[in-house]
Amino acid sequence: MNDWPALDRFLRTDPRDVGCAQAMEMLHVYVELVAAGGPAEQRYPGIAAHLRACGPCGEDFEGLLAAVRGEAD
Amino acid sequence: MVMMPVNRMAGQAPVTAPGLDPESAWWLGVLTETGPRREAALARLHELLVRVARAEVARRGPRVRITGPELDDLACQAAADALMAVTGKLGQFRGESRFTTWACKFAIFEVSAKIGRHFWRHPAVPLDAEDWDRLPDRFGFDPAQEAEWRDLVAALRRAVDDTLTPRQRQVFVAIVLNGVPLDALVVELGSSRNAIYKVLFDARRKLRSVLVANGYLRDDSPGNS
Numbered sequence: 001m002n003d004w005p006a007l008d009r010f011l012r013t014d015p016r017d018v019g020c021a022q023a024m025e026m027l028h029v030y031v032e033l034v035a036a037g038g039p040a041e042q043r044y045p046g047i048a049a050h051l052r053a054c055g056p057c058g059e060d061f062e063g064l065l066a067a068v069r070g071e072a073d
Numbered sequence: 074m075v076m077m078p079v080n081r082m083a084g085q086a087p088v089t090a091p092g093l094d095p096e097s098a099w100w101l102g103v104l105t106e107t108g109p110r111r112e113a114a115l116a117r118l119h120e121l122l123v124r125v126a127r128a129e130v131a132r133r134g135p136r137v138r139i140t141g142p143e144l145d146d147l148a149c150q151a152a153a154d155a156l157m158a159v160t161g162k163l164g165q166f167r168g169e170s171r172f173t174t175w176a177c178k179f180a181i182f183e184v185s186a187k188i189g190r191h192f193w194r195h196p197a198v199p200l201d202a203e204d205w206d207r208l209p210d211r212f213g214f215d216p217a218q219e220a221e222w223r224d225l226v227a228a229l230r231r232a233v234d235d236t237l238t239p240r241q242r243q244v245f246v247a248i249v250l251n252g253v254p255l256d257a258l259v260v261e262l263g264s265s266r267n268a269i270y271k272v273l274f275d276a277r278r279k280l281r282s283v284l285v286a287n288g289y290l291r292d293d294s295p296g297n298s
Contacts, residue, residue, distance in 0.1 A: 004225060006212040008290055010249075011281035013274055020267040028170040028178045054270055056185060056255050059133070063181040066132060067125045068174055 014053060018046035023057050031064045097172035104163055118159065121173060122152040122180045129184045137188050138195070147191065151183035158183070189256030204250050205230060211249065225289050232283040241276040244269055 023030075023046075030047050033040040041048040051058045093101065103114040126148040134144050158179040166175055205226065208214075214222040233242060247253040247261075255273075259266050284290040 003218070004212060004214065004222065004290070007225075007229075008281075010212070011277045011284070011290070013278045013281070017274065019274075020265075020270045024178075024182070024266075026169075028175045031178075032170045032174055053274075054255075056266060057270075060178075060181050060185055063129045063132060063184070064174070064178055067128060067177045067181065070128060071121070071125070071173070071177075 014049040016046045016049040017053055018050050020050070020054060020057050023047045023050040023054070024060070027057075027061060027064060031061065031068055034065060035068045093168040094171060097166075097168060100172040100176075101163065101166060104160065115156070115160070118176060119152060119156050122155045122159075122176065123149060125177045125180045126151040126155065126184055129181055130188075133184070133188065137191070139188070139191060147187050148184070151187050152180055154183045155179035185256055186260075189254060189260050192254055192257035193260065202251055203246050207250055207252065211252075225284075228284060228287055228289050229280065232280050236279050236283055237276050241272055241279070244272045245276045245280075248273060 026044065026047060030040050030044055030051075033043065051061050100114065100118075103110050104118075105111075127145065130139070130144050130148045130151070134140065139147065155176070159176045162179075166172060169175075208226055208229070209216075209219075209222060233245060237245060244258065247258050248255060253261075255269055256266060258264075259269050262269065281290060285292045
């Protein structure tokens, strides 16, 4: 059993997952915390869980983080 | 952080708001004024949003099959719409981040939405097709183990047929079997990202539960289903 890690990861859901609306509402706060090296996952575990599972929101997170870091250069 | 050079604020009357960093307070103050200072600030904010949107479409470009002038048009449209969103939502900025980080978020969202809409200009698959042959590649099944995963795929297909609601099935088929991006499906169904994600979330939970109950996956994580 569980010789199908990609399928298992995809189907596995995290009850802490806050969903897209809440994650996107707080994305700017979460990104600044990550960029500053702060404990983003500990402070916002529901957002962290969501960003791991939701491709589009994860993409938005990566994009905003890149923007924040890029503009700081 | 997204910083505005301090010297750009020199000589301008500071507008303060409780709890905001000085730079964010300046942005918020000047954007709620009328007159040439606001116009200049809008122009500068637009420059920032264009820069961020261009960088974002360039970052995503190779994966979304958009190139050249079309990609730049998309970035410029995203920046313009983001500027509208920011100016329309100024009252919602609560100072939990820098103003510019909050504003850049809308540029990223607009890029996502526009890439989702762009997908349907050249759709690769009809929405209602069910391409189960894609599943092994989608989840990296080893051809050498085909005898084993054929049973798994058959069980998953039965679970899709027997346990999902019509809406869950529609979303699962479009995203998982047909490779439709979630944001593109949002456009096609006239829904929201949050609503489609929730449908898929519930479908994933149901399907995993069935596969665990039938011995295809191991339930090794208490609290998760």
